[in-house]
Amino acid sequence: MTSASARPTRTLLTGAVVLPDRIVADGAVAVSDGTIAYAGERTSLPGAWVDVAEPDGWQAGLTLLPGLVDIHCHGGNGGEFGPDAASAHRAARHHHQQGSTTVVGSLVSAPAATLLEGARTLGDLVRSGELAGIHVEGPFLSTVRCGAQDPAALVDADVALVAALAEAAGDGALAQLTWAPERTGGDAVPAALAAVGAVGALGHSDADFETASRALDVVAAFGARGGLPLATHLFNGMPPLLSRAPGAAGAAIAAAARGSAIVELIADGVHLDGGTVRMVFDAAGPEHVALVSDSMSASGLSDGAYTLGGLDVAVSGRVARLTGNGSLAGGVSTLLDQVRWLVRDLGIPLSDAVAAASTTPARALALTGSGSLAPGQHADLLVVDSQLVLHRVLRRGSWL
Numbered sequence: 001m002t003s004a005s006a007r008p009t010r011t012l013l014t015g016a017v018v019l020p021d022r023i024v025a026d027g028a029v030a031v032s033d034g035t036i037a038y039a040g041e042r043t044s045l046p047g048a049w050v051d052v053a054e055p056d057g058w059q060a061g062l063t064l065l066p067g068l069v070d071i072h073c074h075g076g077n078g079g080e081f082g083p084d085a086a087s088a089h090r091a092a093r094h095h096h097q098q099g100s101t102t103v104v105g106s107l108v109s110a111p112a113a114t115l116l117e118g119a120r121t122l123g124d125l126v127r128s129g130e131l132a133g134i135h136v137e138g139p140f141l142s143t144v145r146c147g148a149q150d151p152a153a154l155v156d157a158d159v160a161l162v163a164a165l166a167e168a169a170g171d172g173a174l175a176q177l178t179w180a181p182e183r184t185g186g187d188a189v190p191a192a193l194a195a196v197g198a199v200g201a202l203g204h205s206d207a208d209f210e211t212a213s214r215a216l217d218v219v220a221a222f223g224a225r226g227g228l229p230l231a232t233h234l235f236n237g238m239p240p241l242l243s244r245a246p247g248a249a250g251a252a253i254a255a256a257a258r259g260s261a262i263v264e265l266i267a268d269g270v271h272l273d274g275g276t277v278r279m280v281f282d283a284a285g286p287e288h289v290a291l292v293s294d295s296m297s298a299s300g301l302s303d304g305a306y307t308l309g310g311l312d313v314a315v316s317g318r319v320a321r322l323t324g325n326g327s328l329a330g331g332v333s334t335l336l337d338q339v340r341w342l343v344r345d346l347g348i349p350l351s352d353a354v355a356a357a358s359t360t361p362a363r364a365l366a367l368t369g370s371g372s373l374a375p376g377q378h379a380d381l382l383v384v385d386s387q388l389v390l391h392r393v394l395r396r397g398s399w400l
């Protein structure tokens with residue numbers, strides 16, 4: 001990776017190019033002033049670009065991927081998305097440098113005052129362009145499906161808090177909120193979110209199939225932001241899909257397969273079996289699966305003792321668990337780690353894995369300018385080798 005951060009006004013990059021609809025073996029991406037001007041076959045480059053050379057030291061035979069889009073991420077490199085601005089900045093920078101050029105910062109459940117402070121801090125990062133939005137995971141969640149969420153912070157649904165969070169975040173920065181529809185007052189949450197332009201995400205829920213299906217349908221009917229309802233880390237934080245109790249997992253897979261929801265997967269090799277990931281890709285298709293890191297502060301660091309939302313976490317062998325109840329406490333992967341696992345170990349086609357880490361999550365929250373290599377998009381791209389090892393990251397036209 002280069003340390004140069006200057007933004008050249010015109011850059012031509014060549015290699016295999018992963019486009020939304022195909023992979024071009026002999027391709028080119030032309031970047032002008034932080035925006036993609038062209039992406040496609042090298043032989044079809046517009047005339048103004050044919051004499052432009054690649055940057056010094058440009059290596060042939062590499063692959064250009066769109067910048068990845070992580071819509072559920074709590075931290076990394078020792079930083080955490082919360083009230084502390086320096087810590088949040090550190091986390092965002094880590095994921096950008098590791099290839100997630102678009103990040104939605106996630107807040108774990110906490111007392112209202114802490115959540116509001118976190119929303120204010122992250123709102124500033126959205127306005128500065130470091131984050132693409134804010135995800136509040138809770139606090140209207142099921143205490144029996146709380147996972148690593150602090151059970152003491154979980155409360156019945158409160159639409160006044162939804163409005164206050166959106167106002168603290170400012171300017172439509174609140175992008176998604178995870179809630180359990182079976183909580184008292186849960187039926188009112190989709191409308192409260194739609195009123196502030198945020199997408200409802202079903203998660204950390206003990207709801208039965210009917211309740212969960214209805215909740216996803218109501219979010220879809222509101223169509224807030226132009227996005228789609230989400231299921232927060234499918235299978236994690238909800239009962240298993242059983243023959244006579246399909247629950248939230250069954251409802252979410254069915255909605256995704258119909259094209260009316262997008263399911264998040266933490267495809268880090270820890271939270272889900274590889275067969276589960278492949279089954280969901282086959283059932284819902286990459287257009288309705290969003291890979292998410294759900295990463296906490298230890299992402300990018302070694303095993304040891306950390307915290308998540310103030311709770312103690314031990315990371316061992318790249319698995320993060322609460323020291324209290326042993327629950328998985330988020331992950332430590334990045335989206336590119338997940339794409340690599342899907343392609344190299346699970347045999348999922350590169351274009352499908354990349355779509356689930358870029359185009360689809362961007363569409364879930366209608367994040368404009370991100371998610372694909374297409375003219376007019378932000379110049380966000382990754383340069384990787386045949387093993388999907390990261391060589392360089394271009395974000396908003398600058399090398400990180």
Ligand SMILES: [Zn+2]
Pocket residue numbers: 072073074106137294330
């Ligand atoms: Zn989370």
